[in-house]
Amino acid sequence: GDSVTQMEGPVTLSEEAFLTINCTYTATGYPSLFWYVQYPGEGLQLLLKATKADDKGSNKGFEATYRKETTSFHLEKGSVQVSDSAVYFCALFDMEYGNKLVFGAGTILRVKS
Amino acid sequence: DAGITQSPRHKVTETGTPVTLRCHQTENHRYMYWYRQDPGHGLRLIHYSYGVKDTDKGEVSDGYSVSRSKTEDFLLTLESATSSQTSVYFCAIRRQGSYYGYTFGSGTRLTVV
Numbered sequence: 637g638d639s640v641t642q643m644e645g646p647v648t649l650s651e652e653a654f655l656t657i658n659c660t661y662t663a664t665g666y667p668s669l670f671w672y673v674q675y676p677g678e679g680l681q682l683l684l685k686a687t688k689a690d691d692k693g694s695n696k697g698f699e700a701t702y703r704k705e706t707t708s709f710h711l712e713k714g715s716v717q718v719s720d721s722a723v724y725f726c727a728l729f730d731m732e733y734g735n736k737l738v739f740g741a742g743t744i745l746r747v748k749s
Numbered sequence: 750d751a752g753i754t755q756s757p758r759h760k761v762t763e764t765g766t767p768v769t770l771r772c773h774q775t776e777n778h779r780y781m782y783w784y785r786q787d788p789g790h791g792l793r794l795i796h797y798s799y800g801v802k803d804t805d806k807g808e809v810s811d812g813y814s815v816s817r818s819k820t821e822d823f824l825l826t827l828e829s830a831t832s833s834q835t836s837v838y839f840c841a842i843r844r845q846g847s848y849y850g851y852t853f854g855s856g857t858r859l860t861v862v
Contacts, residue, residue, distance in 0.1 A: 642791075678856075679853035679855045679856055680792070681853070725791055725792065736782070736807070737782075737794075737841075740791050741789050741790055
C-alpha cells in the first residue's frame with residue numbers, strides 16, 4: 637500500500653539557519669503530495685501542495701518540489717524563525733488508494749533564538 | 750474556516766468504559782474522517798464517512814466504531830477503552846471535489862487509565 641517516510645526528528649536549528657526535512661513516498665498511482673504543519677496545541681494546517689511531477693509548492697517561505705524520479709518531496713526553507721517551531725507532516729493523496737490522505741510520522745522542528 | 754468542532758477537548762477515562770467523541774461541522778461537507786495521532790506514527794486513519802449512514806474502516810479501526818446519523822455530526826465510539834487507545838484524536842472534513850481541501854479540528858486528547 638501507499639506510504640510516506642520522513643526523516644526522524646527532532647530537528648533543532650538556530651534562527652536564520654537553512655532547513656531541509658526529507659520526505660519520500662511509495663504509491664501505486666500518481667499521488668498528490670502535501671506538507672502539513674501542526675503548531676503546539678492545534679490541529680493540522682495545509683502548508684503547501686504539489687499535484688504532479690516537477691511541480692513546486694510554496695508558502696510562507698517554505699518550498700518543496702515533486703520529484704517523481706526519486707519519489708521525494710523534501711521541504712526547504714532558506715531562513716527559519718522561532719515561529720516556525722512546529723511538527724511538520726508529509727502526506728500523499730492517491731485517487732487509486734481510496735481517496736484518503738496518508739501521512740508520514742511527522743518531524744518536530746525546534747528553532748532557537 | 751470550515752467550522753469544525755471537536756468535543757470534548759480533553760478526557761480521562763478508565764479502562765473498560767465506553768467513550769464517545771464528537772465531531773461537528775457547520776458547512777454540510779460530505780466527507781468526514783477520524784484520525785489518531787501517536788508519536789512515531791503520524792496520523793493514522795481510524796474510520797471515515799462519505800455520507801449519512803455511509804462509513805468505512807481505515808487502517809486502525811479495531812476497537813472503534815462510528816456513526817453518522819446526520820450530515821453535521823460524526824461520532825467515534827470506543828466500546829471498551831484500553832490503555833493502547835490513549836492518543837490524540839483528530840477529526841477532519843474534506844470538500845467534495847477537492848482532494849486537498851482537508852480541514853482538521855483542534856483535537857481531543859484522550860487518556861485511558
